[in-house]
Amino acid sequence: MILEVRNLKKRYPTFLLDDVSFDVEEGCIMGFIGRNGAGKTTTIKAILNLIHADGGQVRFDGRDLWANETACKKKIGLVLGEFSYYRRKKLKTIADVTKRFYADWDEELYQSLLTRFALDPEKKVNELSQGMRVKLALALALSHHAKLLILDEPTSGLDPVSRDELLELFRAIIEDGEHSILFSTHIISDLEKCADYITYIKNGSVLCSTDADSFKDAYRLVSGEADRLDRFRDRLIGYRAHAFGFTGLMRAENADAAEGLKVAPADMESIMIYTEKEDGHERAAE
Amino acid sequence: MNALLNKELRLCLHPTVFIYLALVLMLLIPSYPYLVACFFLCNAIFFIFQSSRENGDSLYTAMLPVSKAQAVKARCLLVVILQIIELLLMAGMCAFSLVAMDGANAGGTDHGLSLLAFALILFAIFNLIFLPSFYRTGYKAGAAFLKGAIGVWLWIVLSEGTMIASHAIAQNQSLDLPFFRFVADNIDCFPATGEAWTAQAILFGAALLIYAVGTLVSVRLSVKRFERVDVQ
Numbered sequence: 001m002i003l004e005v006r007n008l009k010k011r012y013p014t015f016l017l018d019d020v021s022f023d024v025e026e027g028c029i030m031g032f033i034g035r036n037g038a039g040k041t042t043t044i045k046a047i048l049n050l051i052h053a054d055g056g057q058v059r060f061d062g063r064d065l066w067a068n069e070t071a072c073k074k075k076i077g078l079v080l081g082e083f084s085y086y087r088r089k090k091l092k093t094i095a096d097v098t099k100r101f102y103a104d105w106d107e108e109l110y111q112s113l114l115t116r117f118a119l120d121p122e123k124k125v126n127e128l129s130q131g132m133r134v135k136l137a138l139a140l141a142l143s144h145h146a147k148l149l150i151l152d153e154p155t156s157g158l159d160p161v162s163r164d165e166l167l168e169l170f171r172a173i174i175e176d177g178e179h180s181i182l183f184s185t186h187i188i189s190d191l192e193k194c195a196d197y198i199t200y201i202k203n204g205s206v207l208c209s210t211d212a213d214s215f216k217d218a219y220r221l222v223s224g225e226a227d228r229l230d231r232f233r234d235r236l237i238g239y240r241a242h243a244f245g246f247t248g249l250m251r252a253e254n255a256d257a258a259e260g261l262k263v264a265p266a267d268m269e270s271i272m273i274y275t276e277k278e279d280g281h282e283r284a285a286e
Numbered sequence: 287m288n289a290l291l292n293k294e295l296r297l298c299l300h301p302t303v304f305i306y307l308a309l310v311l312m313l314l315i316p317s318y319p320y321l322v323a324c325f326f327l328c329n330a331i332f333f334i335f336q337s338s339r340e341n342g343d344s345l346y347t348a349m350l351p352v353s354k355a356q357a358v359k360a361r362c363l364l365v366v367i368l369q370i371i372e373l374l375l376m377a378g379m380c381a382f383s384l385v386a387m388d389g390a391n392a393g394g395t396d397h398g399l400s401l402l403a404f405a406l407i408l409f410a411i412f413n414l415i416f417l418p419s420f421y422r423t424g425y426k427a428g429a430a431f432l433k434g435a436i437g438v439w440l441w442i443v444l445s446e447g448t449m450i451a452s453h454a455i456a457q458n459q460s461l462d463l464p465f466f467r468f469v470a471d472n473i474d475c476f477p478a479t480g481e482a483w484t485a486q487a488i489l490f491g492a493a494l495l496i497y498a499v500g501t502l503v504s505v506r507l508s509v510k511r512f513e514r515v516d517v518q
Contacts, residue, residue, distance in 0.1 A: 002292035045516075045517075045518075048348075050345070050349070050516070050517045050518075051516035051517065051518070052514070052516060069351075069353060070351050070352060070353055070356075071351075072351075073349075073350070073351035073352075075352040077350045079350070080345070085341055085342040085343065085345070085346040086297050086341045086342075086343075086346070089296075089297060093296055093297070094297070096296075097289075097292060097293045097296050098299055098350070100288070100292055100293075100353055101289045101350045101352065102351070107383065172345070177406060277428045
């Protein structure tokens with residue numbers, strides 16, 4: 001196991017990260033999903049000791065990450081959204097400063113990523129678009145042969161072609177079975193294409209952490225006529241009423257036994273949307 | 287630490303630092319409280335902290351494979367380097383003044399070892415107040431600088447005021463105040479006599495010790511405080 005997170009806790013006046021636990025295996029991409037404000041970035045920052053957890057344990061490659069912070073971080077590539085630091089500095093200056101922190105820095109790889117992402121090292125950070133800043137952050141994080149890449153919203157701001165290229169790159173990175181990626185996003189379609197495992201966080205708590213197929217297999221999309229709604233309302237995780245009836249999400253075991261409903265496989269995006277409606281589906285239906 | 291210092295110099299050093307360092311030329315102004323030049327360097331140090339905050343330096347550094355303690359120590363090392371450069375430039379100005387002019391200064395401390403000693407104490411005061419105050423939050427540079435500036439100006443008024451008062455009192459035959467006479471004859475003067483040299487050398491040595499101890503304490507406090515900060 002490359003990363004083990006156990007009972008991670010962080011208390012804020014208005015938010016509680018509550019006993020977050022999950023594992024990331026070698027050679028896998030773990031999708032870390034949840035709404036804005038669900039606790040994804042807080043979890044990532046607590047894992048890396050950028051913010052102090054109130055409890056829990058994090059192990060990286062078998063070692064206590066917090067006790068061996070410097071050594072572990074040398075083997076971790078981190079992207080927290082777009083590169084928004086030192087905006088008036090040239091890319092080449094930033095790279096030249098950054099590479100000195102990593103004994104395993106691969107200049108050839110970095111240059112190839114600059115070419116691949118069409119980044120001009122003579123440009124300043126503030127001359128880059130949002131998408132190009134994300135690419136810069138990725139190029140820096142990918143160039144020291146990190147065993148684990150922790151990417152917080154790495155595809156936000158990228159155009160569809162760039163996102164697709166990036167997802168291909170992620171798959172290529174983990175191919176050797178020694179590298180892993182923890183990939184936080186709310187763009188679920190990206191994870192459909194590349195994630196092996198999913199950890200779903202809601203209001204600071206992990207709802208589930210499992211492989212992507214089991215995650216999808218656990219749910220079904222159901223639809224039916226309006227008169228069926230009352231009968232199945234209690235078994236629906238979330239639903240949306242419309243002129244012809246309703247569409248909603250059910251646990252697979254409930255959906256398979258539901259007579260008179262159309263049942264279809266659930267995609268990740270639908271699972272997330274209807275799960276987030278769980279607490280308020282009455283209102284959503286009105 | 288080399289990589290961190292390299293980052294400080296290439297990504298964090300504010301360009302106005304060089305302008306403020308050039309203000310050491312103020313030591314050639316006749317009759318002026320020369321310690322004011324040191325305050326301008328404190329101002330430049332504040333700009334480094336402020337612009338680094340605006341550039342997200344704390345978060346970027348925290349993402350690198352370094353500890354928070356190392357990050358604080360690297361920034362403090364940059365501060366010490368700038369203060370030593372300022373001191374060396376001041377020493378050069380003092381030497382030039384003593385050769386080309388007569389080193390005397392009716393507006394405050396004369397050019398000499400005493401001036402350098404007072405500058406060291408000024409930097410020690412600034413470091414002790416500003417650095418731990420900033421690292422309590424990691425972002426409130428303005429409030430920390432305000433506190434540091436108050437300490438620095440109190441010291442400027444006290445030290446320069448004492449030098450001016452010493453000469454005024456020493457010239458008044460009716461007042462018999464040995465401390466002020468000693469200061470006028472041995473501290474705030476060109477060290478022409480062995481006694482003056484000794485007095486100023488002791489003062490400089492003591493100031494060096496105060497600077498070293500004060501800065502070390504300020505670094506330790508800063509590290510301790512920044513360890514508790516959540517980098518956002």
